[in-house]
Amino acid sequence: MTNEEIPNLTAFDEAALDKAFAALEKQARDAAAALNGAEAVEAFRLHWLGRKQGLLKDVSDRWLKSAPADAKKLLGVRFNALKAVVEGLLDQALGAGPSDAALAAEAIDVTLPGTRRLTGAEHPITKTQNEIIRVFAALGYSVGVGPEVETDYYNFESMNFPPGHPARDTQDTLVIANQDRRSQRDRLLLRTHTSPVQMRTMETQPPPVRIVIPGKVHRNEADDATHSSTFHQVEGLCVDTNITFSDLKGTLDHAMKALFGSSVKTRLFPSFFPFTEPSADVQISCIFCGGKGCRKCKQSGWIELLGCGMVDPAVFAFAAEKQAAYDPKKISGFAFGMGVERIAMMKYGISEIGQFYAGDMRFLEEFV
Numbered sequence: 001m002t003n004e005e006i007p008n009l010t011a012f013d014e015a016a017l018d019k020a021f022a023a024l025e026k027q028a029r030d031a032a033a034a035l036n037g038a039e040a041v042e043a044f045r046l047h048w049l050g051r052k053q054g055l056l057k058d059v060s061d062r063w064l065k066s067a068p069a070d071a072k073k074l075l076g077v078r079f080n081a082l083k084a085v086v087e088g089l090l091d092q093a094l095g096a097g098p099s100d101a102a103l104a105a106e107a108i109d110v111t112l113p114g115t116r117r118l119t120g121a122e123h124p125i126t127k128t129q130n131e132i133i134r135v136f137a138a139l140g141y142s143v144g145v146g147p148e149v150e151t152d153y154y155n156f157e158s159m160n161f162p163p164g165h166p167a168r169d170t171q172d173t174l175v176i177a178n179q180d181r182r183s184q185r186d187r188l189l190l191r192t193h194t195s196p197v198q199m200r201t202m203e204t205q206p207p208p209v210r211i212v213i214p215g216k217v218h219r220n221e222a223d224d225a226t227h228s229s230t231f232h233q234v235e236g237l238c239v240d241t242n243i244t245f246s247d248l249k250g251t252l253d254h255a256m257k258a259l260f261g262s263s264v265k266t267r268l269f270p271s272f273f274p275f276t277e278p279s280a281d282v283q284i285s286c287i288f289c290g291g292k293g294c295r296k297c298k299q300s301g302w303i304e305l306l307g308c309g310m311v312d313p314a315v316f317a318f319a320a321e322k323q324a325a326y327d328p329k330k331i332s333g334f335a336f337g338m339g340v341e342r343i344a345m346m347k348y349g350i351s352e353i354g355q356f357y358a359g360d361m362r363f364l365e366e367f368v
């Protein structure tokens with residue numbers, strides 16, 4: 001085939017080159033558009049891309065080689081672009097995807113960084129919860145869970161809050177509607193604490209028991225900077241022969257040191273919970289001021305962190321209905337319950353509890 005289509009180039013400035021290549025491109029596009037059938041496609045391929053006599057080879061031979069040195073680059077760029085177009089047209093005609101050259105011409109920059117997919121990470125509440133669990137797991141405690149929708153019996157009655165007892169008022173309870181036909185003990189509510197899982201554990205497992213129970217709890221109260229109507233607790237229960245108040249004290253002192261650092265001191269303050277007797281609030285020396293007194297500890301040097309006490313014999317009596325081994329004459333035990341949000345807020349210096357639930361990645365990424 002002769003290549004009359006290729007005129008001689010007389011000017012090598014950019015405008016002249018653009019014009020010359022545009023004319024060739026138009027020629028190729030027109031020819032490709034008119035292709036009908038495999039033979040025509042093959043003829044198109046030979047005509048444009050044929051190794052020995054193809055038009056592009058001719059362009060390369062005559063234009064590139066005759067170009068003055070300073071125009072070679074301008075010409076080369078346009079030549080490669082035209083080649084990519086022609087190959088693309090051929091691929092299209094063959095029903096194939098774009099050629100490598102056509103893809104390259106789309107200016108994919110393989111040196112750009114790839115799309116980074118973030119690996120999942122623990123939510124700060126989960127992370128804190130797991131930290132607490134690890135401290136007790138190392139002491140031989142197992143881990144249990146219970147239902148969030150709980151009966152009046154487990155949440156209150158078996159924990160020694162009798163029906164109508166004023167202690168129930170301290171736990172602003174969200175109850176499930178339309179249960180008038182049920183007896184009081186079977187009425188459902190959202191558990192206000194993880195303590196009912198103490199009873200569920202004892203009913204299914206004879207002593208000795210050492211267990212921690214993490215979980216979500218609910219209270220009917222207004223959200224503010226430090227309160228949320230849904231929050232998390234970790235409950236603890238230890239029952240065996242000869243468990244004493246000093247075991248409770250030593251265990252919690254160790255746990256607080258493990259969680260907040262070995263220089264933290266603990267002290268117990270008399271308190272009341274229906275399910276423990278005696279009951280105590282655990283205070284730790286203020287981790288912000290070291291006990292000197294600051295705004296966070298209201299100048300007292302101490303921060304109240306959790307509730308605890310010796311399991312009330314009345315609670316064992318309820319457990320003994322299902323597991324006779326919980327005879328308060330033979331065994332004793334202690335229990336404790338702590339708020340995970342509160343501990344996380346102290347550990348990480350967070351002042352707004354709502355940050356845990358807002359799902360703001362800028363906050364969550366701080367804990368990765």
Ligand code: DAH
Nearest residue numbers: 193195307308309335336337
């Ligand atoms: N259930 C209590 C609450 O939510 C916390 C608590 C206090 C749990 C003392 C205990 C305990 O097991 O012994 O306020």
